Amino acid sequence: MRNTNQDVKTIYRKDYVAPGYWVDTVEMGFDLHPQRTHVATRLHMRRNHDSAEKDLILFGEDIQLHQLRLNGVDLKRSAYQRNKERLIISNAPDTVVLEIETSIAADKNTTMSGLYVSNGNFFTQCEAEGFRKITYFPDRPDVMATYTVMLRADKKQFPVLLSNGNLIEQGDLGDGRHYAKWEDPFKKPSYLFALVAGKLVCQEEKYRLKSGRKVLLQVWVEEGNLDKTQHAMDSLKNSIRWDEERFGLELDLDRFMIVATSDFNMGAMENKGLNIFNTKYVLANSRTATDADYAGIESVVGHEYFHNWTGNRVTCRDWFQLSLKEGLTVFRDQEFSGDLVGNATGRAVKRIEDVRILRQHQFPEDAGPMSHPVRPDSYAEINNFYTVTVYEKGSEVVRMYYTLLGHEGFRKGMDLYFQRHDGQAVTCDDFRAAMADANGRDLSQFERWYSQAGTPRVKADGEYDAKRHVYRLKLSQACPATAGQDHKLPFHIPFAMGLLQQDGSEFALQLESGKAHPQAPRSIILELTQETQEFEFHHIEHEPTPSLLRNFSAPVILDFDYSDAQLAHLLAHDSDAFCRWEAGQRLAMRRLLKLVKSVQNGEALALDDMFVEALRKTLVDANLDPAFRELVMTLPSEVMLAEEMEIADPHSIHQARRFVRASLAQALKAEFLSVYQDHLTPGKYKPDAVSAGKRALKNCALSYLLEWSHESTYELAYTQYFEAENMTDKVAALSAMLHCSSALQPQYQARRAEVLQDFFDEFQHEALVIDKWFSLQACAPSTDVKQIRQLMKHKAFSLANPNRARSLIFAFCNANPAQFHAADGSAYELWGDAVIALNKLNPQVAARLARSLDRWTKYPVAQQEMMRAALQRVATTKGLSKDVAEIVNKALA
Numbered sequence: 044m045r046n047t048n049q050d051v052k053t054i055y056r057k058d059y060v061a062p063g064y065w066v067d068t069v070e071m072g073f074d075l076h077p078q079r080t081h082v083a084t085r086l087h088m089r090r091n092h093d094s095a096e097k098d099l100i101l102f103g104e105d106i107q108l109h110q111l112r113l114n115g116v117d118l119k120r121s122a123y124q125r126n127k128e129r130l131i132i133s134n135a136p137d138t139v140v141l142e143i144e145t146s147i148a149a150d151k152n153t154t155m156s157g158l159y160v161s162n163g164n165f166f167t168q169c170e171a172e173g174f175r176k177i178t179y180f181p182d183r184p185d186v187m188a189t190y191t192v193m194l195r196a197d198k199k200q201f202p203v204l205l206s207n208g209n210l211i212e213q214g215d216l217g218d219g220r221h222y223a224k225w226e227d228p229f230k231k232p233s234y235l236f237a238l239v240a241g242k243l244v245c246q247e248e249k250y251r252l253k254s255g256r257k258v259l260l261q262v263w264v265e266e267g268n269l270d271k272t273q274h275a276m277d278s279l280k281n282s283i284r285w286d287e288e289r290f291g292l293e294l295d296l297d298r299f300m301i302v303a304t305s306d307f308n309m310g311a312m313e314n315k316g317l318n319i320f321n322t323k324y325v326l327a328n329s330r331t332a333t334d335a336d337y338a339g340i341e342s343v344v345g346h347e348y349f350h351n352w353t354g355n356r357v358t359c360r361d362w363f364q365l366s367l368k369e370g371l372t373v374f375r376d377q378e379f380s381g382d383l384v385g386n387a388t389g390r391a392v393k394r395i396e397d398v399r400i401l402r403q404h405q406f407p408e409d410a411g412p413m414s415h416p417v418r419p420d421s422y423a424e425i426n427n428f429y430t431v432t433v434y435e436k437g438s439e440v441v442r443m444y445y446t447l448l449g450h451e452g453f454r455k456g457m458d459l460y461f462q463r464h465d466g467q468a469v470t471c472d473d474f475r476a477a478m479a480d481a482n483g484r485d486l487s488q489f490e491r492w493y494s495q496a497g498t499p500r501v502k503a504d505g506e507y508d509a510k511r512h513v514y515r516l517k518l519s520q521a522c523p524a525t526a527g528q529d530h531k532l533p534f535h536i537p538f539a540m541g542l543l544q545q546d547g548s549e550f551a552l553q554l555e556s557g558k559a560h561p562q563a564p565r566s567i568i569l570e571l572t573q574e575t576q577e578f579e580f581h582h583i584e585h586e587p588t589p590s591l592l593r594n595f596s597a598p599v600i601l602d603f604d605y606s607d608a609q610l611a612h613l614l615a616h617d618s619d620a621f622c623r624w625e626a627g628q629r630l631a632m633r634r635l636l637k638l639v640k641s642v643q644n645g646e647a648l649a650l651d652d653m654f655v656e657a658l659r660k661t662l663v664d665a666n667l668d669p670a671f672r673e674l675v676m677t678l679p680s681e682v683m684l685a686e687e688m689e690i691a692d693p694h695s696i697h698q699a700r701r702f703v704r705a706s707l708a709q710a711l712k713a714e715f716l717s718v719y720q721d722h723l724t725p726g727k728y729k730p731d732a733v734s735a736g737k738r739a740l741k742n743c744a745l746s747y748l749l750e751w752s753h754e755s756t757y758e759l760a761y762t763q764y765f766e767a768e769n770m771t772d773k774v775a776a777l778s779a780m781l782h783c784s785s786a787l788q789p790q791y792q793a794r795r796a797e798v799l800q801d802f803f804d805e806f807q808h809e810a811l812v813i814d815k816w817f818s819l820q821a822c823a824p825s826t827d828v829k830q831i832r833q834l835m836k837h838k839a840f841s842l843a844n845p846n847r848a849r850s851l852i853f854a855f856c857n858a859n860p861a862q863f864h865a866a867d868g869s870a871y872e873l874w875g876d877a878v879i880a881l882n883k884l885n886p887q888v889a890a891r892l893a894r895s896l897d898r899w900t901k902y903p904v905a906q907q908e909m910m911r912a913a914l915q916r917v918a919t920t921k922g923l924s925k926d927v928a929e930i931v932n933k934a935l936a
């Protein structure tokens with residue numbers, strides 16, 4: 044059934060054809076003026092005799108073409124074909140020098156793709172297909188060339204002129220203008236091109252590489268922000284060191300620059316030698332940034348830096364291979380953050396956080412209308428495929444190689460990958476082949492992780508044979524049908540596991556019978572490759588408690604019929620921190636789902652002592668890492684609960700979760716209080732994982748204490764808010780005051796208003812903090828759609844700034860389900876208004892927001908009808924971008 048009147052053209056992976064022409068060198072001259080930037084480009088091209096494409100095809104979008112010259116001769120209008128997207132020259136000679144003159148109105152560009160102006164400065168964003176908004180070009184990642192770039196601009200207005208690579212010349216032009224010439228010695232695809240021009244200042248440092256070579260590191264920001272660049276600089280130095288040590292990869296340029304802009308569609312961009320970042324992932328000091336912000340900066344700085352090898356030196360043949368660079372680079376940044384913590388529990392905490400993100404965002408994506416394989420087969424708009432599947436599931440796929448091949452084996456695979464493919468544009472198959480060949484392994488079945496969408500389920504059944512002292516584990520796998528893929532073939536699943544004894548220690552795991560081997564490992568990785576397999580463990584003296592899918596060794600859903608007692612045993616003893624945490628989550632999930640039913644049936648709610656006791660033990664266990672304890676005390680989110688239900692019921696979910704939090708607060712108030720007191724971190728703020736873990740636990744305790752509605756606890760948050768010397772504690776207090784049960788009580792209204800106003804007044808000139816101010820309100824359970832509309836009228840709100848739009852509208856639509864799904868459908872209307880308004884300004888951001896209704900078929904019929912109507916309204920809007928059209932069409936299909 045077609046529900047809409049706007050179909051968009053689909054591009055298929057199977058249709059890949061190599062480019063008809065290669066580009067060896069690109070020379071560009073920019074005359075930068077915000078209203079009209081003139082661009083002169085010279086391309087040295089040569090025919091690719093291996094290609095079926097005979098024409099010379101260039102892409103171009105929203106640019107004025109002034110002149111086109113081929114081998115020195117002006118091309119007449121009849122010598123080429125041109126439409127809105129392409130320029131095609133037929134019968135071109137084998138060697139071509141093409142000169143192109145174009146112009147751009149960067150100040151009118153609100154899409155933040157191509158060349159645009161933010162706060163008076165010029166920036167570019169060329170991934171995925173933004174370069175074609177600057178000049179006509181074979182804008183596809185398999186066309187790799189070296190670039191020389193001349194920038195000219197008014198010296199006063201644009202004192203800083205940056206592009207990729209090395210600065211080779213600069214000077215004055217007279218008439219108040221100046222120039223800078225940049226040369227990037229490395230071949231790159233056009234999506235890695237960048238320029239920045241404007242009034243910026245930098246923190247810089249000479250840094251010595253392991254090899255002894257000195258490089259220049261710079262972090263560029265707007266004036267007034269130099270007090271917030273140190274952490275980004277430290278993170279960059281840590282990243283450089285880490286890639287040398289862990290993968291033997293050295294920075295290949297003499298200069299590496301990071302530039303921050305407050306107008307950016309995504310987190311950051313890995314342009315060669317000139318990374319452009321969202322300010323959110325650069326700027327931090329203790330007054331304005333939280334522990335989470337510090338951690339985010341570290342991982343994004345790492346991520347972009349690691350792309351220099353995984354993405355830039357070796358890039359993607361076509362955009363279907365996006366996960367080749369993104370999955371691998373996410374894996375690398377996750378490992379980097381884990382290694383930096385420097386201890387096993389810290390690593391485990393990081394792992395749990397990453398799994399939580401995967402489950403919260405990727406599992407729902409894989410179960411919804413946008414479900415796609417890690418390597419998609421088709422797309423209408425590639426920007427819609429920068430997804431949690433390509434990134435986070437892609438990283439899990441890379442992690443599975445790591446798990447199967449081991450530390451050394453994985454490194455061998457990486458070495459071979461660079462040996463074979465440095466300077467090339469390749470595919471996910473090439474990566475898999477390098478991993479297999481370097482280790483003499485057959486990884487052909489592993490291909491299915493790239494080609495089959497959906498989250499596999501692994502069902503485990505255990506049986507203990509007391510006579511033979513054998514524990515038999517049966518594993519079966521299945522994967523639900525997804526769009527266009529009805530039948531799935533079995534995956535190659537690394538399944539890590541152990542068996543716990545009654546005293547909490549682990550059995551030696553021996554898969555063969557015969558003599559007992561007490562030295563056998565206590566944790567092993569089974570390889571599940573068939574639909575069903577059985578494994579027998581010998582010399583198991585009593586019935587064990589299985590610890591399954593250790594460290595979340597594969598991105599699957601595990602079904603095992605655990606008893607409560609078994610889960611409590613795992614929570615108390617498992618040596619695998621992931622499974623230990625998971626046991627607590629299972630205990631909680633079970634209760635929450637039952638309570639949701641009770642809410643729906645109007646029954647009295649009750650929480651059992653066994654659960655409270657299991658959590659109490661973890662909460663007060665001083666031998667456990669505070670960060671880990673905080674993770675255990677955090678209940679599964681409302682989004683995760685909705686995913687577990689046949690028909691989601693956000694209001695009952697909210698009430699049930701609230702009830703569990705309040706009951707825990709009531710039962711454990713003494714414990715929460717002493718945990719709170721014991722984890723204060725006085726003295727100078729430090730963002731390291733240990734201090735951050737203490738703050739996380741302390742603030743978790745505070746938020747529980749406020750569920751127990753009592754004057755004294757509200758007072759505690761109020762005091763913490765005013766006395767906090769860092770943003771983590773300040774925002775945690777404010778969040779607790781807005782989000783907990785007490786927040787709903789009228790007697791606290793005045794104080795809530797007071798702190799909100801105080802926060803705004805103090806930080807009104809700190810854009811990133813004002814984003815928090817909007818977000819906190821957008822996610823508060825008491826904030827309804829009317830208040831959101833009110834906040835949209837606030838003088839500090841702007842839909843045009845992606846961070847601000849995300850802080851209010853996305854936060855409300857994605858993270859406040861009970862209000863977003865208000866019975867009258869009024870929030871869906873708000874969603875539609877915002878998507879339609881954003882569609883005109885910034886299609887990429889609009890398409891992201893459009894995804895908030897992805898799961899609409901999961902709700903009761905009455906809600907579904909209203910959501911469908913909202914989707915249809917968007918789908919039939921005139922002038923819909925292909926970004927938004929693809930999303931809503933898929934939702935309605």
Ligand code: 0A1
Binds near residue numbers: 346
């Ligand atoms: N490659 C970047 C993410 C990125 C992707 C697309 C963008 O614009 C459409 C911008 C950034 C990364 O993985 O960090």
Ligand code: ZN
Binds near residue numbers: 368
């Ligand atoms: Zn990336």
